Amino acid sequence: MTQSLAITDYIDSLAEAETRFGLSYRSDPGFFVEWRTEFPPLTTAEQQRLDLIKQRYLYHRQFGHLLEGGVNFIVVAPLLELAGFYDAPFRLRSEASIRIELEDDDDKIYQGRIDSLIVQEKLWIVLVEAKRPSFSIDVALPQALAYMVANPAPESPTFGMVSNGAYSMFLKLYGQQYEFSDDFSLNRQQNELHRVLQILNHLKTLS
Numbered sequence: 001m002t003q004s005l006a007i008t009d010y011i012d013s014l015a016e017a018e019t020r021f022g023l024s025y026r027s028d029p030g031f032f033v034e035w036r037t038e039f040p041p042l043t044t045a046e047q048q049r050l051d052l053i054k055q056r057y058l059y060h061r062q063f064g065h066l067l068e069g070g071v072n073f074i075v076v077a078p079l080l081e082l083a084g085f086y087d088a089p090f091r092l093r094s095e096a097s098i099r100i101e102l103e104d105d106d107d108k109i110y111q112g113r114i115d116s117l118i119v120q121e122k123l124w125i126v127l128v129e130a131k132r133p134s135f136s137i138d139v140a141l142p143q144a145l146a147y148m149v150a151n152p153a154p155e156s157p158t159f160g161m162v163s164n165g166a167y168s169m170f171l172k173l174y175g176q177q178y179e180f181s182d183d184f185s186l187n188r189q190q191n192e193l194h195r196v197l198q199i200l201n202h203l204k205t206l207s
Contacts, residue, residue, distance in 0.1 A: 017142040021149045026177040034159070034206070035170050035181040039198035046082060050193040053078050054186050057165060071165035075186075079193065083200035085118045090204070093117045137167045137183065148173045159203050161196075168196050170203075 011017050018024060029036070042050075057074050086092060140162040148171065151158040160171040170181040181199070184192035 011142050011146040012139075014142050014145070017145045021146065022176050023145060023149075023173075024177055026179050028179070031174075031177070032170075032172040032179040032181065034172065034202060035199050037202060039202060042194055042197060046197060047194060049078070049082060050197060051191055054191050054193055057186055061166075071163070075165045075193075076163055079197060079200065080118070082197055083204060085200070085204065090118050137162050137164050137169055140164070141169070141171070141180070144171055145173060145178060148178075157206075159206070161200070168192075170199060 011020065014025070053075055060070065060074060080086060080092075084090070144160045144162050148158045148160050151173070154175070157172055157174040160173070162169050162171070166186050167183050169183045172179050184196050186192065
């Protein structure tokens with residue numbers, strides 16, 4: 001009898017994701033070069049919008065923890081809009097269900113839901129796992145990898161982004177290997193959303 005398992009319940013660590021899906025972490029500066037690239041400068045309008053996003057987030061945070069919907073509304077959704085992911089040729093599937101079947105374990109099907117999925121052709125460009133700000137983004141990394149394993153075009157690299165509003169991190173999965181970017185924080189003096197948007201702008205050009 002086929003057993004359905006929720007990703008959020010059963011893929012709760014990087015070690016579990018590696019074991020279940022045969023993944024391995026690759027520590028190599030030449031592997032995930034897409035986030036280290038020198039990017040064109042943002043426009044003045046983009047910089048001003050990002051500064052406003054940070055200002056709004058910090059303002060609302062001082063009154064208590066923001067729930068997932070608030071983080072998406074204040075930080076994540078404006079980022080995706082600025083990066084142009086709401087326009088053609090990208091397609092947004094919010095709260096899309098993902099079904100993953102393991103080849104070596106055919107009696108189990110791992111299922112989960114993602115908060116936002118941007119699709120261009122068969123390549124998943126951006127995967128956003130928005131968590132409550134009180135949670136470390138580390139809790140979202142194994143779940144994001146599990147979703148990215150379901151990429152219908154495994155011959156191409158898959159990129160993801162996890163964010164809890166205060167922190168954002170990018171992921172790359174290629175074959176059975178993965179790596180993370182540095183984390184970008186709204187708690188630092190410099191507005192690191194500028195770098196996040198530059199990376200998003202770059203990722204959207206990849207196909």
